[in-house]
Amino acid sequence: MNTILEVQNLKKYFSSQKAVDDISFSIGKGSIFGLLGPNGAGKTTLIRMITGIFYPDSGNINLNSKKFNPSDDVIEIGYMPEERGLYKKMKVGEQAMYLAQLKGLSKQEAFTRVKEWFEKFEMQTWWNKKVDDLSKGMSQKLQFVTTVLHEPKLVILDEPFSGLDPVNTNLIKDEIFKLSQKGTTIIFSTHRMEQVEEICDHIILVNKGQKILDGSVKEIKQQFKEHIFSAEVDRIPAVLEHPSFSIVQQNNNNLTLKINEGYKSNDVLMHFINQQSNIIGYHEILPSLNEIFIRLVEGTPTARKFEPVTA
Amino acid sequence: MNKILLIIKREYITRVRNKTFLLSTFLLPLLMFGLIFGGALISANSNEKRKIAVDDESGLYKNSFKNNSAVEFEYPSGITRADYKQKGYEGLLVIYSTGKQKADSIRLFSEKQLGFGTDEAIKNQVQKINENMLLMERGVNRTILDSIRAKSESDDFLNYRSYQVKGNEIKEDNKVLAIAIGYVCGFIIYIIMIIYGQAVMRGVMEEKTNRIAEVIVSSVKPFQLMLGKIIGIAAVGLTQLLLWIVLIFVLSSFSSVFISSDLLQHAQQMNATTGMAQDNTVALKALEIKNIVFSANWALIVGCFVFYFLFGYLFYASLFAAVGSVINEDPQEAQSLALPITMPIIFALFIMMNAIQNPSGSMAVWGSIIPFTSPVVMMGRIPFGVPETVEWWQLALSMISLVGGFLLTTWLSGKIYRTGILLYGKKVTLKEMAKWAFKKS
Numbered sequence: 001m002n003t004i005l006e007v008q009n010l011k012k013y014f015s016s017q018k019a020v021d022d023i024s025f026s027i028g029k030g031s032i033f034g035l036l037g038p039n040g041a042g043k044t045t046l047i048r049m050i051t052g053i054f055y056p057d058s059g060n061i062n063l064n065s066k067k068f069n070p071s072d073d074v075i076e077i078g079y080m081p082e083e084r085g086l087y088k089k090m091k092v093g094e095q096a097m098y099l100a101q102l103k104g105l106s107k108q109e110a111f112t113r114v115k116e117w118f119e120k121f122e123m124q125t126w127w128n129k130k131v132d133d134l135s136k137g138m139s140q141k142l143q144f145v146t147t148v149l150h151e152p153k154l155v156i157l158d159e160p161f162s163g164l165d166p167v168n169t170n171l172i173k174d175e176i177f178k179l180s181q182k183g184t185t186i187i188f189s190t191h192r193m194e195q196v197e198e199i200c201d202h203i204i205l206v207n208k209g210q211k212i213l214d215g216s217v218k219e220i221k222q223q224f225k226e227h228i229f230s231a232e233v234d235r236i237p238a239v240l241e242h243p244s245f246s247i248v249q250q251n252n253n254n255l256t257l258k259i260n261e262g263y264k265s266n267d268v269l270m271h272f273i274n275q276q277s278n279i280i281g282y283h284e285i286l287p288s289l290n291e292i293f294i295r296l297v298e299g300t301p302t303a304r305k306f307e308p309v310t311a
Numbered sequence: 312m313n314k315i316l317l318i319i320k321r322e323y324i325t326r327v328r329n330k331t332f333l334l335s336t337f338l339l340p341l342l343m344f345g346l347i348f349g350g351a352l353i354s355a356n357s358n359e360k361r362k363i364a365v366d367d368e369s370g371l372y373k374n375s376f377k378n379n380s381a382v383e384f385e386y387p388s389g390i391t392r393a394d395y396k397q398k399g400y401e402g403l404l405v406i407y408s409t410g411k412q413k414a415d416s417i418r419l420f421s422e423k424q425l426g427f428g429t430d431e432a433i434k435n436q437v438q439k440i441n442e443n444m445l446l447m448e449r450g451v452n453r454t455i456l457d458s459i460r461a462k463s464e465s466d467d468f469l470n471y472r473s474y475q476v477k478g479n480e481i482k483e484d485n486k487v488l489a490i491a492i493g494y495v496c497g498f499i500i501y502i503i504m505i506i507y508g509q510a511v512m513r514g515v516m517e518e519k520t521n522r523i524a525e526v527i528v529s530s531v532k533p534f535q536l537m538l539g540k541i542i543g544i545a546a547v548g549l550t551q552l553l554l555w556i557v558l559i560f561v562l563s564s565f566s567s568v569f570i571s572s573d574l575l576q577h578a579q580q581m582n583a584t585t586g587m588a589q590d591n592t593v594a595l596k597a598l599e600i601k602n603i604v605f606s607a608n609w610a611l612i613v614g615c616f617v618f619y620f621l622f623g624y625l626f627y628a629s630l631f632a633a634v635g636s637v638i639n640e641d642p643q644e645a646q647s648l649a650l651p652i653t654m655p656i657i658f659a660l661f662i663m664m665n666a667i668q669n670p671s672g673s674m675a676v677w678g679s680i681i682p683f684t685s686p687v688v689m690m691g692r693i694p695f696g697v698p699e700t701v702e703w704w705q706l707a708l709s710m711i712s713l714v715g716g717f718l719l720t721t722w723l724s725g726k727i728y729r730t731g732i733l734l735y736g737k738k739v740t741l742k743e744m745a746k747w748a749f750k751k752s
Contacts, residue, residue, distance in 0.1 A: 077529070085525060098317065
């Protein structure tokens with residue numbers, strides 16, 4: 001897999017905190033990359049360095065295997081910040097043209113691209129409207145269009161769906177997939193884990209300025225699995241207990257069980273078979289990213305809080 | 312570079328297309344004329360006549376006080392300090408006297424303050440009457456006295472003019488004109504710096520609170536964004552200035568239509584033949600005013616005006632931009648942080664008002680060199696003549712330090728701006744701003 005962006009030992013310290021403290025990762029071309037982390041973890045600072053808004057204190061950013069040069073490479077990057085921003089008094093069409101030209105498109109190019117995207121999103125009638133007159137969802141769409149208008153190789157979206165209704169969310173989600181299929185790489189920063197599971201190939205989790213997790217969604221789930229399985233049987237066996245597992249939850253004939261160490265699924269199934277219970281369903285329950293997120297981010301301080309003090 | 316041009320274009324077009332631009336372009340001159348004429352009218356009317364009762368024990372001053380536009384004198388009998396008010400007078404002038412020769416003392420009583428002008432006018436009159444009495448004592452006839460007075464005050468006798476001489480050059484010294492031009496130019500620059508400086512500040516605040524700044528600075532450098540905005544607004548200011556000049560030109564040529572060219576020519580010929588303005592026609596007066604106005608060195612004044620207009624604005628604009636960049640949607644915060652910048656501009660206006668009275672004083676000279684006040688103060692001094700009043704070295708030093716100051720403020724403000732524009736939710740103090748400005752980049 002070709003890497004489009006490589007970040008090496010990136011550091012950015014502010015006077016009051018280490019906003020980004022030695023983070024490294026790489027992103028494959030055409031992938032959808034999730035950048036996760038709680039509020040104040042350093043995501044925005046990280047993104048601002050990748051978009052050339054901030055200079056890192058140390059470390060390297062390589063774009064397309066070359067050292068990232070903000071003034072030349074801005075055309076390769078499209079950035080939609082978490083807090084949306086548009087000139088309220090400016091007309092929609094002019095605004096899109098202006099932002100496209102600032103990225104380096106010629107007037108002609110900008111015009112054809114804007115028209116193209118406006119048609120795609122059924123926004124042609126907005127051209128002479130002021131941004132003030134648009135609803136929140138509409139201006140979100142406009143913001144998305146202005147982000148991808150110049151066909152950047154790397155699109156960075158910070159909470160792109162906040163404030164969008166399901167219809168428009170799907171519209172933009174589809175566009176994200178289409179862009180990805182065409183080879184555009186997307187960095188997707190969010191707190192909403194169900195979207196990450198749905199969209200992202202690869203994620204990193206950042207907390208307190210440091211990377212604490214890196215891998216594909218599948219790998220990470222495997223990494224954090226707790227050997228919990230769901231089993232459905234036609235009747236509960238007379239003797240339910242067995243050293244191979246312990247019951248986590250029982251709901252009529254649906255069992256959630258945890259396999260004890262040293263045992264495998266087949267030991268559990270064998271027990272049910274020996275007890276004359278028919279197995280209707282059996283599958284592993286992998287932790288959701290949400291659970292992993294909460295466990296990793298909140299786990300440490302809470303555990304520490306309840307630690308008995310040993311002197 | 313291309314991107315700065317784009318930013319300049321956007322700033323310029325969105326502002327010029329705005330209705331407030333047109334309104335302010337045409338209303339501001341009207342407002343200024345209104346203020347000047349209104350002010351003149353009010354000050355003329357405020358001199359309403361004071362009715363003063365005169366209680367003259369000596370009888371020497373009876374009917375000697377002349378009524379003028381400010382004071383009216385009456386000589387009712389049996390008036391006292393207790394009842395002058397009921398009889399409808401605002402003041403009572405009592406002349407105490409033991410003999411018939413002269414007044415021992417003269418006292419003016421009033422309930423309200425009658426004002427400095429009234430006091431002075433009465434004192435002058437008393438002095439003149441005393442003088443007349445002394446002259447008549449020595450045997451000067453009353454009619455002779457009157458005719459001497461009338462003649463000595465006539466234009467023929469009081470043909471006074473002052474000239475500025477430098478080498479072979481002799482120029483009529485027109486203090487009133489210089490004061491007027493200096494005041495108007497200095498005042499316009501003062502207004503421009505405040506209005507356009509605040510426009511820059513508001514523009515930066517808008518970009519920050521709208522959160523568009525982050526989108527833009529992912530395409531261009533923050534410094535480019537700041538510079539583009541400042542230059543764009545400067546272009547708007549220059550456009551407005553140009554429109555004003557055109558407006559003045561049109562109005563003045565319109566006004567000269569009223570005075571037919573025939574009449575002017577006639578007057579000019581007469582002026583040439585007799586060498587002196589004797590006929591008091593309206594045309595001649597107009598010609599005289601025109602000649603006086605044209606006697607000013609307009610090329611220099613306009614040139615300097617454009618320079619100080621532009622660089623005075625540029626000097627302050629980046630400071631306003633820096634302040635705008637650290638504000639979080641709180642107009643109160645904007646006011647308190649902008650105060651240290653508006654203070655020197657207001658201070659400059661006061662120095663300028665002093666400078667037009669005393670253009671060679673040391674406060675005027677240094678005020679016109681230090682870049683914080685120089686745009687306003689120097690424009691107050693230049694109409695008095697370069698190099699007669701403003702020496703060349705002073706003008707050169709003032710211009711160089713202003714351009715240098717502009718580069719310095721822009722460089723320092725750029726660093727504040729770069730940090731401030733992306734900083735949200737934190738109240739920034741002046742101390743922190745200073746720290747950012749002087750941080751090594």
